[in-house]
Each structure stands twice: as structure tokens, then as C-alpha cells.
Amino acid sequence: MSQAQLAGPDLSDSYVSLIESGKRTPTPVVARLLAERLGCTTEFLLHGIEPRQRIDTELGLRHAELELRHGDPVSAAERFSEIVKAVGEENAMLASQARLGRARALEEQGRLGQAVEAMERLRTEAAAHPERLADLPLTVALSRCYQRAGDRLRARDLGLAALEQMARLSIDQGELAVDLAATLIELPSGGESELAFVRRVLTVSGVPEVVDRSAEIRTLWEASKSAASGEDSALAVRLADDAIAAGRPARLALQLARAAMHFAQLETCPVEEAEQHVTAAAKVFSVFTATRVELGQTKVVHARVRMRAGDSVKAGELATAGLALLDGAPGTLPAQAQLVLAQVALDLGADASAPLRAARDLLAALDGPVFGSDRQAARAWRELGDLFGKAGARADQTAAYRRALEAAGVRSAMAGVTIEASISR
Numbered sequence: 001m002s003q004a005q006l007a008g009p010d011l012s013d014s015y016v017s018l019i020e021s022g023k024r025t026p027t028p029v030v031a032r033l034l035a036e037r038l039g040c041t042t043e044f045l046l047h048g049i050e051p052r053q054r055i056d057t058e059l060g061l062r063h064a065e066l067e068l069r070h071g072d073p074v075s076a077a078e079r080f081s082e083i084v085k086a087v088g089e090e091n092a093m094l095a096s097q098a099r100l101g102r103a104r105a106l107e108e109q110g111r112l113g114q115a116v117e118a119m120e121r122l123r124t125e126a127a128a129h130p131e132r133l134a135d136l137p138l139t140v141a142l143s144r145c146y147q148r149a150g151d152r153l154r155a156r157d158l159g160l161a162a163l164e165q166m167a168r169l170s171i172d173q174g175e176l177a178v179d180l181a182a183t184l185i186e187l188p189s190g191g192e193s194e195l196a197f198v199r200r201v202l203t204v205s206g207v208p209e210v211v212d213r214s215a216e217i218r219t220l221w222e223a224s225k226s227a228a229s230g231e232d233s234a235l236a237v238r239l240a241d242d243a244i245a246a247g248r249p250a251r252l253a254l255q256l257a258r259a260a261m262h263f264a265q266l267e268t269c270p271v272e273e274a275e276q277h278v279t280a281a282a283k284v285f286s287v288f289t290a291t292r293v294e295l296g297q298t299k300v301v302h303a304r305v306r307m308r309a310g311d312s313v314k315a316g317e318l319a320t321a322g323l324a325l326l327d328g329a330p331g332t333l334p335a336q337a338q339l340v341l342a343q344v345a346l347d348l349g350a351d352a353s354a355p356l357r358a359a360r361d362l363l364a365a366l367d368g369p370v371f372g373s374d375r376q377a378a379r380a381w382r383e384l385g386d387l388f389g390k391a392g393a394r395a396d397q398t399a400a401y402r403r404a405l406e407a408a409g410v411r412s413a414m415a416g417v418t419i420e421a422s423i424s425r
Contacts, residue, residue, distance in 0.1 A: 055233045057087055057094050059224075061101065062240035066221050068105050069247055070214070077105035096125060096132040104141065112149040119145065136165050137176060144183045152188055159184050163197055172200050175252060182255045185262040188375065198263055207260050207280035210253040212287050217243045254291065257284035261298050264305060271309045278302040296325030297333055303340045307347075316344040332380045335362040339380065342387050352391050359384050360400070378407035 064079035080102035087095045103118035119142050126133035143158035162180050171177050181201040184194040220243035227236035260277035263269055269277070278301050285295035299322030306315040323337035338359035345352035363380055385400035 055237060057083060059228055059233055059237050059240060061097060062237060062244060064101055066240060066243055068101065068108060070217055073105045073108035077102050080105060093132045100133065107145055112145050116145045116149065136162060140176060140180050140183060147183065147187060156187050159187060163194065172204050177201050178205065178252055178255045182259045185259050198259055202260055202263060205256055207256045207284060208253050210250050210284055210287055213246050213250065217246050220246065253284050257281040261301055265301050271305060274305045278305055292325055293329045296322045296329065300337045300340060307343060312344045312347040316341060332376045335359045335380050338362065339383050339387065346390050356387060356391060374407045378404050381407055
């Protein structure tokens with residue numbers, strides 16, 4: 001059909017030409033008129049996809065999201081990939097959403113390199129096509145991924161870029177603000193603007209109490225699957241939306257709890273404020289079996305807060321409780337609990353040799369990074385050296401400091417050379 005035939009008596013040839021070239025978007029009335037002349041649905045004309053195909057794709061996206069949030073991230077990545085293949089370029093917006101979901105699933109699996117690569121491509125796409133994807137959520141997600149991958153400079157640059165956008169829009173509440181706060185507080189050498197934003201988010205939102213709605217979410221999810229198999233796609237989408245919404249309060253509460261826990265670790269955080277943050281965080285983590293390690297970490301942080309307050313006895317109780325929860329936990333967390341117990345023993349004039357040896361053994365068993373440095377291990381070794389010094393074990397102190405330098409990425413080719421290094425948060 002020629003442009004003149006398509007235009008007919010109601011439209012101009014030039015207007016139809018502009019629509020075909022993508023320089024004009026037809027009004028609903030014009031879209032219906034053109035669809036009638038072409039013999040297709042308005043949905044197909046505007047989006048390149050039939051209504052039934054679109055709702056099935058929307059349902060697939062929701063089920064993949066539920067798989068990511070409450071199921072298996074590997075299966076979620078496969079579901080999102082299937083949607084990308086099925087949609088192709090017929091509907092760029094749905095395809096972009098599926099690619100973003102796949103990138104998030106890769107992050108959840110710990111495949112950070114692939115996740116970063118995918119998100120960087122999506123961020124480029126968002127800059128070229130802002131109608132498909134929003135840049136701000138991608139910037140926050142990329143900052144988090146780079147932080148976890150060890151590229152702290154890139155993570156901080158992206159975090160500051162997201163913070164500038166948040167400031168322009170006056171956003172300090174909601175999922176984006178909470179995600180950014182949880183990301184910024186974990187970045188090393190946080191500046192005043194970053195910490196001020198985190199404090200503002202925690203002040204405005206608080207750390208709400210939460211209930212475990214996993215059973216409700218699973219029931220709604222299964223009901224959505226049943227509705228889909230019965231050809232009731234609209235109901236299936238509604239039930240899937242309800243399941244996703246049911247999980248949102250817990251997601252926000254957990255992110256706020258993580259931000260609160262890390263904020264309480266700061267030496268600049270007043271003891272009373274830190275006490276409030278860490279107590280609220282512990283309440284949230286205690287609700288879910290999946291956050292057992294984070295509950296243990298929170299108890300160790302709480303123990304350090306009590307040490308700052310001069311309450312060594314309570315600090316010892318909290319560290320002991322935390323250690324029980326951290327059995328087999330990754331990284332330096334179990335060693336951190338032993339370090340607190342050693343400090344408590346020294347403060348009370350007791351023998352600290354057992355927790356000191358336990359902390360040393362736990363740290364020595366850690367796998368070092370393939371390249372670069374491990375700041376957490378470096379700080380833990382440095383603290384262990386300080387505690388060995390307080391206990392009068394000079395040889396152990398020197399050995400711990402040497403391990404701290406190695407973990408920080410400092411190597412000396414000359415034996416006996418003393419190197420000054422600052423290992424800080």
C-alpha cells in the first residue's frame with residue numbers, strides 16, 4: 001500500500017511519511033485509522049506485537065521477576081533470556097526490560113563481570129532511548145556491582161552521579177533512594193555528602209518492622225501459574241503483580257537494615273544513634289532464615305557499639321551470640337567476632353590468647369584475592385596485630401602486621417624493610 005493510499009482523504013502523505021520514519025507518533029485516533037486501513041490491530045501497529053503476545057510476554061517478565069526475587073537466579077536468567085529471544089526487536093521496550101532482568105540475575109549469581117558488561121550496554125541504550133529504560137536505576141545497580149567486583153573508584157564515581165540525580169529530583173524515599181543508600185554506605189572513604197544522604201534516608205524511612213510473607217508470595221505465584229495454564233492471562237498477570245507487591249516491604253526493610261547496620265559501624269556515628277540503628281536492623285534480620293549471617297554480623301557490630309559505650313560485658317555476650325550465627329560464614333566475619341572477644345578479654349583483664357589464636361587461624365585460612373588487595377582482610381589483620389601488641393605478643397604482632405600489608409597489596413622484595421601503610425575504612 002502506497003503512502004497516498006494509506007493517507008486517504010483524512011491525512012497528508014507527508015504526515016504518514018513522518019510517522020513511518022519515526023519522527024512523529026500518531027495520536028490514538030490516527031493510530032486506529034491507520035490500523036483499520038492496514039488490517040491489523042492498533043497494538044500491533046504501535047508496538048509490533050499482538051495483544052495476546054504482549055500480555056503473555058508481560059506475564060513472562062513477572063514470573064521471571066518472581067524467580068529472581070524469591071526463587072533461583074539461574075532459572076530467572078534463563079527465563080529473561082527466553083523472553084529476549086522471543087520478543088526480538090519487535091518490541092524494543094519489552095526486550096530492554098528482559099535484558100535488564102537478565103543482568104540483575106547475573107549479579108545475583110555473583111557473575112559480576114558479565115552483569116557489569118550487560119548493564120553498561122543497557123546504560124548506553126538508556127542514554128539513546130530514554131523512553132525504554134531509566135538511567136538512574138542502572139547507575140545505582142552499576143555502582144553496587146563495581147563495588148562488589150572491587151573497582152571502588154568506578155563504584156564511587158557512579159554512586160556520586162546517582163546522588164547528584166537524586167538531589168536534583170529531591171528523592172530521599174522509595175526503593176531507588178534506599179538502594180543507593182545501601183550502596184553508598186559500603187563504599188570506602190565515604191564523603192560528607194554520601195553519609196548525609198544515607199542518614200537522611202534512614203531518618204525519613206526508618207527501619208520498619210517486617211513480617212515474613214514468603215508463604216503468601218508463593219501461594220500467589222502458584223495461583224498465577226495456574227491461571228496462565230488455564231488461558232486466563234489477565235488474571236495471571238494480576239496475581240503475579242500481587243505476589244511481587246507482597247515482597248516489596250520486606251525488600252525495602254532488608255535494604256534499610258543493611259544500611260543501618262553499616263552506618264552504626266562508623267566511628268563518627270554517636271553511640272546512642274548507632275544503638276538505635278543496630279537494634280532495628282537486628283529485628284529485621286531475625287525474621288528471615290536467609291539472613292542468619294547478616295543477623296550474626298549485626299550482633300558483632302552491636303558488640304563494637306557497646307565497647308564504645310564502655311560496656312565490655314554486654315559486648316562479650318553479643319559477640320558470642322554473633323559467633324554462633326557466623327559459623328561457616330564467608331570472609332572475615334567469624335574472625336571479626338573473635339577479635340571483639342579478644343578485645344573484651346583484654347579490657348576485663350582476662351586471658352585473650354584463645355580468641356586471638358582463633359582469629360589468626362580464621363584469617364590465615366582465607367583465600368587471598370587473585371590480584372589487587374583485600375581491604376577487609378587487611379583491616380582485620382591490622383586489628384589483630386594491635387591486639388597482639390596489647391597482649392604483649394610482639395612476634396605475633398609483627399607477623400600480623402606483615403599479613404595486613406600483604407592483604408593490602410603491599411609487597412617488599414627486600415626482607416627486613418619496614419613499610420608504613422595506612423589501613424582504614
